[in-house]
Amino acid sequence: MDAVVFPDIEQLQSEARELRRMVIDMAYRAGSGHCGGSLSCAEILLTLYRCVLKVRPAEPNWPDRDRFILSKGHAAPMLYAVLARLGFFPVEWLGTLRQLGSPLQGHPDMCKTPGIDMSTGSLGMGLSAGIGMAWSARLQGKSWRVFVLVGDGELNEGQNWEAAMLASKLALSNLVLIVDLNQVQLDGPTSVVMPLGSVSDKFRAFGWSVRECNGHSLADLIRVIPVLPGGNQPAVLIARTVKGKGVSFMEGDHRWHGAPLTLEDYRTAIADLEEIIRER
Amino acid sequence: MSGNSNLPMRRVFGDHLVQLGERYPELVVLDADVSSSTQTRLFADMYPQRFINCGIAEANMVSVAAGIAAAGLHPVASTFACLPATRALDQIRSQVAYPRLPVVLAGGYSGLSDFADGASHQSIEDLAVFAAMPNMTVLCPGDATETELALEAALQQHGPVYLRLSRAEVPRLPVPGRFALGKAIIRRDGSDVALLSTGQILECTLEAADLLEKEGIHPRVLDLHTLKPLDEQSVVQAAVDCGAIVTCEESSLIGGLGSLVAVLLARTRPTPMAIVGIADRFGQSGAYPDLRGEYGLSACHIRAAALELVRRKEW
Numbered sequence: 001m002d003a004v005v006f007p008d009i010e011q012l013q014s015e016a017r018e019l020r021r022m023v024i025d026m027a028y029r030a031g032s033g034h035c036g037g038s039l040s041c042a043e044i045l046l047t048l049y050r051c052v053l054k055v056r057p058a059e060p061n062w063p064d065r066d067r068f069i070l071s072k073g074h075a076a077p078m079l080y081a082v083l084a085r086l087g088f089f090p091v092e093w094l095g096t097l098r099q100l101g102s103p104l105q106g107h108p109d110m111c112k113t114p115g116i117d118m119s120t121g122s123l124g125m126g127l128s129a130g131i132g133m134a135w136s137a138r139l140q141g142k143s144w145r146v147f148v149l150v151g152d153g154e155l156n157e158g159q160n161w162e163a164a165m166l167a168s169k170l171a172l173s174n175l176v177l178i179v180d181l182n183q184v185q186l187d188g189p190t191s192v193v194m195p196l197g198s199v200s201d202k203f204r205a206f207g208w209s210v211r212e213c214n215g216h217s218l219a220d221l222i223r224v225i226p227v228l229p230g231g232n233q234p235a236v237l238i239a240r241t242v243k244g245k246g247v248s249f250m251e252g253d254h255r256w257h258g259a260p261l262t263l264e265d266y267r268t269a270i271a272d273l274e275e276i277i278r279e280r
Numbered sequence: 281m282s283g284n285s286n287l288p289m290r291r292v293f294g295d296h297l298v299q300l301g302e303r304y305p306e307l308v309v310l311d312a313d314v315s316s317s318t319q320t321r322l323f324a325d326m327y328p329q330r331f332i333n334c335g336i337a338e339a340n341m342v343s344v345a346a347g348i349a350a351a352g353l354h355p356v357a358s359t360f361a362c363l364p365a366t367r368a369l370d371q372i373r374s375q376v377a378y379p380r381l382p383v384v385l386a387g388g389y390s391g392l393s394d395f396a397d398g399a400s401h402q403s404i405e406d407l408a409v410f411a412a413m414p415n416m417t418v419l420c421p422g423d424a425t426e427t428e429l430a431l432e433a434a435l436q437q438h439g440p441v442y443l444r445l446s447r448a449e450v451p452r453l454p455v456p457g458r459f460a461l462g463k464a465i466i467r468r469d470g471s472d473v474a475l476l477s478t479g480q481i482l483e484c485t486l487e488a489a490d491l492l493e494k495e496g497i498h499p500r501v502l503d504l505h506t507l508k509p510l511d512e513q514s515v516v517q518a519a520v521d522c523g524a525i526v527t528c529e530e531s532s533l534i535g536g537l538g539s540l541v542a543v544l545l546a547r548t549r550p551t552p553m554a555i556v557g558i559a560d561r562f563g564q565s566g567a568y569p570d571l572r573g574e575y576g577l578s579a580c581h582i583r584a585a586a587l588e589l590v591r592r593k594e595w
Contacts, residue, residue, distance in 0.1 A: 063352070110350070110379050118350055119379040122370050125343045129375060132347020132355075139308070139329065139353070159371075162340035170332070 012050060012218045015085070016042045020246045021273050022081040022094060028266040030098040033106070035269075036256040037151055038078035040182040040215070040241040045082045047221040048147060057087040060114040066144050067133050069118045071126020072151035072180060073107040074258065080104050080113070088115035124157025126150060127177055131167050134175040134234075145174045145229075153185025156194045161206070167234040168207035176228045177208075177236040180215060182243035186257045203236045215239025247272050286449040289427050289480065290388050293445055294319025296428045297356065298326050304435055306354045310345050312338045312363070318388040318445075320358045342368040345383045346375035354382055354435055360394065361387030361403035361444060365410065376440045377415045384434045386443045390420075391480060391530030392558075392575065393447040395568040402563035407478075408535020410442040411508050417461070418508040420444040420529075422482025424452035426505045429459040437461070444507075446480040446530075448568060453482075462506045464514040470498030473586045473593075474518035477528045478504045478537045481556075481577060485528045488582035497590055510540050512548075519551040524589040526554045528582055530572075533557030552592055554585035 019042050027033035049055070053066040070079050077097065084091045089103065096102035103112045107121030118129045130148040137144050150160065167175055179199055187193050196202070200210045209231050213220040221239070229235035243257070244250025247269045261269065301307055301323055308330040315321040315333060324331040334341035338359050345355040357364075364372060364385045376383045387406055394401040410418045417437060421427040427445065434441040456465060467482075468489050477485035482503055489499045502518055504511060519525055525545070527538040538555030545551050558575045572578045 067351075118347065119375065122374040125339075125346075125371055125375055128340045128343030128371075129347035129350065131340075132344040132349070133351045134347075135332065135344070136308075136348050136351035136353050140351075159337075159339045159343065162335075162337035163343075166332075166334055166337070166340060166344065169335075 009218050009222070012046055016046050016218070017246070017273055019046065019078060019081045019085070021270065023077045024247065024261070024266065024269045024273065026077045026080070026094050026097045028261045029095055032098060032258070032260050033077050034074040034258045035247070035261070036184065036243040036250055036253070037072055037180070037182065038075045039245045039247060039250065040243045041075050041078055041149060041180045042245070043216050043218050043221055044149060044178055044180060044239055045078055047218060047225055049082050049086055051222050052225050053147065054144065055115070057115070060088055064142060064144050067117045067130070067146045069120065069126040069130050069146070069148045070108055071120055071148055072123065072154050073120030076104070076106065076108050079108065083113070083115040089113070123154045124159040127160055127163040127167070130175055130177070131163055131170065131172060134172040135170055137174055138172070145176065147176045147178065149178045149180060151185070152179055152181045152183060152190050152196060152199065153193070155179070155196055155199065164203065164206040164208065171232055172234045173229050173232045175234040176225070177234065179236060179238045180241050181238055182241045184243040184252060184254045184257070186254065188254045199238050207233060209233050209235040210238065211235065212238040212240070215241035216245060286451055287424055289421070289424065289446040289448065289450045290317070290319045292424045292427045292450070293386065293388070293431060294322040296431050297323040300432060300435060301327050301330070304354065306352070307435060308348060308353050308355050310334055310341050310355055310357045312336055312341045312359045314359055318358045318360070318386070338363045338368040339371050342371035342383070342385070343375050346371070346379070346381050349381040349383045354384070356384040356386055358386040358388060360401060361390035361406050362401060364442065365403065365406035369409065373413060377413045380415050380439045382438050382440070384441045384443055386445060388445045389447040390444045391446065392563050392568065392571045393480060393530070395571050396565050398565040399562040404532045404558050404563060406442070406444065407507060407529065407531045407537070408539070411535060411540060415440055416508065417441045417506070418444065419461070419505060420479035420507050421505050422477060422479055422503055423450045425455050426459070429455065430505060433459070433461045444479055448480060450480060451483055462509045462511055464511040465503040465505065467501040467503045468499065470500045471521045472497045472499060473524040473526060473590050474500045474502060474522040475526050475528060475582060475586060476502045476504055476515065476518065476537065476541060478507050479530055481528045481530045484572065484577065484579045485582055487579035488586065491579060491583045492586055497586070499586060504537060507537060507540065510544065512544055515541055515544055516548050519545055519549045524552050524593050526556060526582060526585045526589060528556045530577055531557055532560060534560055552589050554589055556582050556585055
């Protein structure tokens with residue numbers, strides 16, 4: 001898996017739908033879990049793990065792997081689905097999500113789950129940890145890169161901006177931040193809960209190289225992410241997404257940040273995802 | 281080195297970091313714009329490539345250190361002791377303690393040792409906070425030798441360590457036998473009363489022991505440089521042999537050494553106890569000896585607490 005492969009877009013699109021179905025399955029079985037923010041990052045995670053990250057599923061702690069930090073740790077179900085499909089652990093584990101003794105915790109745990117590079121869950125800390133990793137790689141003369149995914153709601157946490165300053169000061173050209181800009185957080189739209197203004201302008205002001213793209217367009221993501229960071233400064237990709245993407249009644253609705261699914265919700269959600277598949 | 285050549289503990293720490301830098305190539309140091317105070321500046325000058333000044337951003341510093349540890353290096357993240365336990369606590373809990381990452385959190389200026397700056401800069405809650413944190417080792421050296429040995433022991437640990445340091449001058453005492461993490465040092469043997477000491481109050485505890493000895497009372501002095509894991513065997517043995525325990529710490533008496541020992545003895549061997557510590561109130565500005573007097577941490581206070589227990593024993 002060292003060599004990065006580029007599967008065709010259609011195949012990836014179909015895998016993204018399958019990932020969404022797996023997430024709905026997991027959340028329904030677990031009786032809890034965060035669907036909205038998992039569904040918004042399906043294409044981002046898929047692109048990273050299928051086309052960008054140099055990782056070895058059979059050797060999850062391979063020292064020279066690229067690192068990935070899911071700073072928005074509540075999207076763990078989507079990451080677990082991706083890791084299982086890549087072979088980091090058996091797909092059967094997915095059915096144990098959030099159960100006592102499961103290796104799949106409600107939020108990512110680097111000690112329990114193969115393929116998790118940093119435990120997360122408390123928001124706003126992933127970028128800082130990514131800085132530590134990227135700096136260490138450079139200090140040791142290693143060429144591996146670090147990718148961090150944050151949510152836009154998460155950017156409310158001031159620590160992100162402490163980190164933005166430091167990454168810029170250290171000129172970490174091996175660090176890539178991706179913002180899953182789904183514009184919805186737990187209590188409501190980000191524009192209401194905590195207006196962010198232009199995320200791009202903010203990062204530019206902090207000295208970062210900034211790109212934007214449609215976070216559900218695999219073609220866009222595949223074109224943009226592999227060439228990041230580029231240059232001699234850290235890079236951020238602002239990926240515009242829809243919270244709850246793919247399940248009609250969840251899209252853009254903050255109530256589906258973390259609400260449990262009833263049987264009816266579950267059937268509707270699966271039907272939605274299958275309809276998309278049939279439409280193709 | 282002679283016993284009365286006192287050095288500030290922070291300077292001992294800073295000097296020893298430089299020395300260990302040579303022997304531990306994986307050692308890197310972070311500070312949050314107080315490296316001239318904590319003395320990590322000495323390491324920064326010697327190994328600029330292995331040092332990050334994170335600016336006045338302690339939360340970010342701790343998370344960066346966690347990332348460094350996850351990448352296989354061994355970071356020492358240094359700042360004033362009041363900050364890890366408060367401003368950067370979630371980062372320590374979520375990214376250091378929970379994932380068991382080898383980060384040494386060096387808390388300089390602990391207790392009342394930043395005497396003149398007042399309550400905002402003093403740290404009396406840190407022991408309670410870190411003692412309650414799963415996976416965390418808590419080291420409180422009491423003299424110069426222990427500061428060096430504790431720092432090196434922390435770097436040999438494969439997990440999170442809180443290293444509680446003082447701004448103040450400390451003596452350099454010989455270490456009887458081998459220094460081992462989690463193993464108390466018996467500084468003086470006796471069986472009338474046991475004085476259990478952690479951290480920079482060691483000097484006052486030894487002074488109190490001298491006073492007691494002059495009064496015909498033979499105290500045992502247990503130096504618990506490792507607060508957690510507590511050396512339960514030595515503490516219970518002291519309770520068995522002496523029948524009276526005085527714990528001494530420059531820290532709140534809620535949640536520190538006194539609390540840990542009380543919980544242990546309640547479970548194993550209930551024993552009359554006195555807890556010398558700060559009685560649930562904030563510090564203030566003042567000369568260090570005056571503060572120790574005001575907050576009941578002096579040798580006289582320790583002696584008085586011990587005498588009271590010994591009298592009760594005799595009834």
